[in-house]
Each structure stands twice: as structure tokens, then as C-alpha cells.
Amino acid sequence: MNRHTPPCAALADRLLRALIALAFIIASAALWWPHEAGAARLKEVASVQGVRSNQLVGYGLVVGLDGTGDQTTQTPFTTQSLAAMLQQLGVTVPPGTRIQLKNVAAVLVTASLPPFAQPGQQIDVTVSSLGNAKSLRGGTLIATPLRGADGEIYGLAQGNLVIGGAGAAAGGSKVQVNTLNAGRVPSGATVERAVPTPLAQGDAIQLDLNAFDYSTAREVARVINTKMGQGSAQALDGRTVRVLMPTDAHARVGFMADIENLEIALASPAAKVVINARTGSVVVNQAVTLSACAVAHGSLSVTISAQPVISQPGPFSGGQTVVAEQADIAIQQQAGSLIQMPAGTQLTDVVTALNSLGATPQELLAILQAIKAAGALNAELEVI
Structure with a gap:
């Protein structure tokens, strides 16, 4: 230590050096320390079978439009609905009117x-035009029953529409931003009937994984058994896990609150x-x-060009x-060299190899299918 350096400054200097060395060790450990593919909470990788949303649909009328409603001559069901x-x-309404x-x-x-x-709670609804209305802006939805897949009424919707679009027209010109024929009614429907759920039925529930994976199913069962005791969960297959539940309804809610936040180590996809x-x-x-x-x-590129050819008759021939057209067709094929693609064990290597081809995305589709057919693509190829 320098004899002119105060003791506190020397201590601070040694501490700074130690922190720098520790940071270097931690940073370098990321290169060799084994790590998992990822982790997520149970609520993000699985759902309880039967505990889901149910789609409702209904037919209704929107009134109060500023001259932008359906043209009744082309949409007779609008007048029939209004008359009913x-x-x-x-x-x-007198017949024949x-x-x-x-x-x-x-x-x-x-x-x-x-x-x-539960009955009395409110949910949002989406309203979409069926006819040829120009805009639903400023309209009010009249009481509309909402039915489920079983035909029963589960809600009643009514309220003023909120339209996210805007438009204007004048002098033959028209400008429109977003759509004017669909909107929402926030909290516009009241629930009239509850749907029973299997959470309070039986002595067990079934967890359905979002993706089929045996490793994840085994990990879910292991984590639940570690937290709630051995025998609480059992993986039935690569997508479902059976979990034993308490008999008391209040205890079941607490049980689900405890397991839905458990950390699940995800396997590599x-x-x-x-x-x-x-x-x-x-x-x-x-x-x-x-x-x-x-x-x-x-x-390969194909070019077709047409030139007009005029045929002029002789004098006094009548x-x-x-005027005819003469078409010229030219086919041009660019030279394609044989490019060697080395074996890649990381995503960056695969991207680099594919970019070296210089192909467009549409051409890359055919190239990847050909590589898969040749057995050089170690992956499942899915076309959507």
C-alpha cells in the first residue's frame, strides 16, 4: 500500500477490485453453468378441465342511427325484426305497409x-352489423337475449355502442379509419344464469396442459406432490394431471390458490x-x-411483352x-451455385446458413421443404 494513501481509501480500493472479480466470475458462469429451458407458474402452463369461458350470441336491433342504417329494400329481415x-x-303495423x-x-x-x-354480474358485448348499414356510430342496442350452445338464455344485452372508427364523405370522396360497422358495449350485458363448474364436484380435478409434453406433465405432478404431499397429483398422460382435492369448498379454493403459483421447470420444446x-x-x-x-x-423469371402491329390495306382496295398484337416471351434463369451449408447446432448457425442462400421468404419455403425431404433438417416441419 502506498504510504501516502489513506487506510479507508485502500480498503475501498480492495473492495472495488473484489466486486469486479466477482462480477467477472458471475458473468463467465453463464457460459458454462447448466440452465433450464425456462420456468413458469402452473396457471400459465395448465388449466382446470371444465373451468372455461362460454360463448354467447344473440340477434338484435340498433336504433338511433343518423341515417346510416340498413336499406330496408335490400335487407327485409330488418323490417321484419322491427315489426315483431x-x-x-x-x-x-298494418299488413302490406x-x-x-x-x-x-x-x-x-x-x-x-x-x-x-353469477346472475347480476355484467360483461362486455361486441355488436356487429348484419345488413348494409353504413355506420353504427351513435346507435343504441335494444334489449337482446344472449343464448349459449344449448339454446338457453344466459344474458341480456342493451346499451350505447362505442365505435372505434371514424369516417367522412363529401363530393364523391370518402375517408375512413378503422371499421364503422362493429363496436362494443362495455358492461352491456347482465348475466341471467350461472354455468355449473366441476371445481366443487367429485374428489379430484383434472389439469389440462396447454401443450402436449410428458416432461412437463411429470414436473407438474412432482411439484404438486412436493408442496401438498405425496399422492396428491398423478400424471395420466402427456397432457393431463389428476389432482386430489379437499372435500370442503373453502379448502378447495385455498388449495387451488396454493398450487397455481407453483414454479414449473419447462423442458426444451x-x-x-x-x-x-x-x-x-x-x-x-x-x-x-x-x-x-x-x-x-x-x-427463374418469365417476361411477356406485347407490341402493337398495324396492318394497312392498299390504296383503293376497300x-x-x-391493329393486332405481337407477343414476345423471354425466359431468363439466373445461375444458381451449389452452396454448402455446414451442420448447425445453434439457432444462430441455422439462421446464418439460411441467410447465405439469399432467398426470399417465398423461396425459402421450398428450400426448407427440400432440406427436410433430404433428411438434413432436424425438426418437424409444420405448414399453416
Whole structure:
């Protein structure tokens, strides 16, 4: 230590050096220390069988539109629905009356009934136009029963619509942002009937994993048994886990609250390449590897050009001038060299090898399928 350096400064200097060395060791440990593929809570990898949302649908009318409703001559069901509603309200429309409406639109109302929803609670609804209404902005949804798949009424929707779009038209020009024929009614439906759930039935529940994986199913059963005691959970297959539950309803809620936040160590996913043939998108996960192979890539282009050819008749011949077209077709194929793709054991190696081909996303679809057929792509190829 320098004799001119104060003792406290020297101590601070040694402490700083120790911290730097410790940080270096921790940073380097990430290169050689084995790590798991990931971890997630139980609620994020599995769900209780039967505890789910239920879809509701209903047919109704939106009124109060500013002249942007259905054209009744082209949508006769709108006038029929209005006549039926007026009849329920005590108003009888004379038979044969042609009703000309501009402020009414027929709509389809959809909603999702969450699990454990009780009568009196409110849920959001989505309202979509069925006819040729120009806009639902400013409209009010009239009381609409919402039915489930069994035909029973589980909710009643009514309220003012919230439209996220905007538009204007004048002088033959039209500008529109987002859609004007669909909107939402926040808290617009009242639950009228509850759906029974299996959480309080029987002596056990079944957990359904979001993805099929034997390792994850075994890990879920192991973690639950460690927390709640051996024999509490049993993995039935790669997707379902059976869990024994307490008999008391209050104890069951506490049991689920304890296990849904348990940390689950996720195994590495299976190697998969997902291809969207419509958009040309290619997604590769980190488990995909390549075996050594060689790929020849070249593009073929066909050019068709047409030139007008005028046929002029002779003088005093009485003929007519005829205009025809002469088409020229040219085929050009770019030279495609044989590119060697080395074996890749990491995602970065696979990406580098595929980028070296210089192919467009659409061409990459055919290349990946050919590599898979040759046995050099160590992954499952899925086309969506």
C-alpha cells in the first residue's frame, strides 16, 4: 500500500477490485453453468378441465342511427325484426305497409361468459352489423337475449355502442379509419344464469396442459406432490394431471390458490419449423438444428411483352386498318451455385446458413421443404 494513501481509501480500493472479480466470475458462469429451458407458474402452463369461458350470441336491433342504417329494400329481415319488436310493445303495423327505415340496423351480438360468473354480474358485448348499414356510430342496442350452445338464455344485452372508427364523405370522396360497422358495449350485458363448474364436484380435478409434453406433465405432478404431499397429483398422460382435492369448498379454493403459483421447470420444446404459405412467414425455434448439406438456389423469371402491329390495306382496295398484337416471351434463369451449408447446432448457425442462400421468404419455403425431404433438417416441419 502506498504510504501516502489513506487506510479507508485502500480498503475501498480492495473492495472495488473484489466486486469486479466477482462480477467477472458471475458473468463467465453463464457460459458454462447448466440452465433450464425456462420456468413458469402452473396457471400459465395448465388449466382446470371444465373451468372455461362460454360463448354467447344473440340477434338484435340498433336504433338511433343518423341515417346510416340498413336499406330496408335490400335487407327485409330488418323490417321484419322491427315489426315483431313493435308488436311485443303493443304497436301493430298494418299488413302490406312498406316501412322505409334509415336509423335502424340489424346486428349480431356476441359475448364471452367467464367461468364462475353469477346472475347480476355484467360483461362486455361486441355488436356487429348484419345488413348494409353504413355506420353504427351513435346507435343504441335494444334489449337482446344472449343464448349459449344449448339454446338457453344466459344474458341480456342493451346499451350505447362505442365505435372505434371514424369516417367522412363529401363530393364523391370518402375517408375512413378503422371499421364503422362493429363496436362494443362495455358492461352491456347482465348475466341471467350461472354455468355449473366441476371445481366443487367429485374428489379430484383434472389439469389440462396447454401443450402436449410428458416432461412437463411429470414436473407438474412432482411439484404438486412436493408442496401438498405425496399422492396428491398423478400424471395420466402427456397432457393431463389428476389432482386430489379437499372435500370442503373453502379448502378447495385455498388449495387451488396454493398450487397455481407453483414454479414449473419447462423442458426444451421439440424442434419445429412453422411455415405460413399464405404470407411467406417462417418461424424457427431454438431447438432446430441442421445437418451438413448442399443447396443449389437460382430463380427463374418469365417476361411477356406485347407490341402493337398495324396492318394497312392498299390504296383503293376497300379494306380496313387492323391493329393486332405481337407477343414476345423471354425466359431468363439466373445461375444458381451449389452452396454448402455446414451442420448447425445453434439457432444462430441455422439462421446464418439460411441467410447465405439469399432467398426470399417465398423461396425459402421450398428450400426448407427440400432440406427436410433430404433428411438434413432436424425438426418437424409444420405448414399453416
